[in-house]
Amino acid sequence: MALPNFAQRYEAGDVWLADCSIRPDLIRAAWEKEALAPIASGGHWLAAEARLATGYPVVARIRAEQRGPVLADPASDKLWWLVPLNAAEELAGVRHLTVRPTAWLLRCPPTGWHLEGRMWIVRPDGSGQLTDPAVLAAAFGPGGYRLPAEATS
Template sequence: MPQPTRPAALHEAGDAWLADCSPHPDLTRAAWEAQDLAPIASGPRWLVAESTLTDGMPAATRIRDEQRGPILADGIIGRAWWLVPTQAAEDLADVPHLTVHAAGWVLACPPMDTVVDGRFWLWRPDGSGYLTDPAVLAAAFGPGWYRCPAEAS
């Protein structure tokens, strides 16, 4: 019988994946070892969609767990950053309260299990590369809000 995945193993997988998204994984890991934020540029694996934390938290809770990708938050400046697929910019262009940054935009990231300078992962990368679908994210921020098919009446 397979063993359940330990939270520490999930953190390690998420850290490994995120570090590998950097052009300099060793520098990313060194920053994390020093308890610093690691600057990781968006693209080619993902883009960053930014919202306020007050808009992002309700939207995040409207999305089912299995459909929600990584979300980084900063409790000091009140911002949330969603990792989304690279083609998401066009799909999210008209979504109020959400800004998609172009490839190359740098996101300062802590490791999975640590708060650094007020930044922490609301939902951590799991190492699989799974990202929030832009249509689901747009619906969560939209006026009708996203509802699971079982919740629709």
């Protein structure tokens, strides 16, 4: 069985990622110009942000079949997990993690490229799989999850 070429290998992820925008044509146009494409959160996913130094070890604590896409920007020390739309409340108590609101723009490279220092360390594969917020919270481990203030009073 022949292995698919580089372009075919990442096309499904690129299609899915572009389709997460209300204007997939603008996303593809940005990538054709070798520029990051701004994709608004809230249509298909939210972005859960952590410092790269804090979050990178967490990626390895999540089994591959449970990981959704993860974007890294080493220059800004940032890492973003794509999580379901209902994740904000569940992840609100996770120290070191900020869930960005609906309409927040995540500047994305296509799945198979590094652009402006950003790269997918877990690439979108076209399936639409996102990281479950409970799994992400647990992966931050001891001291990573805090009960909401009202639960401790």
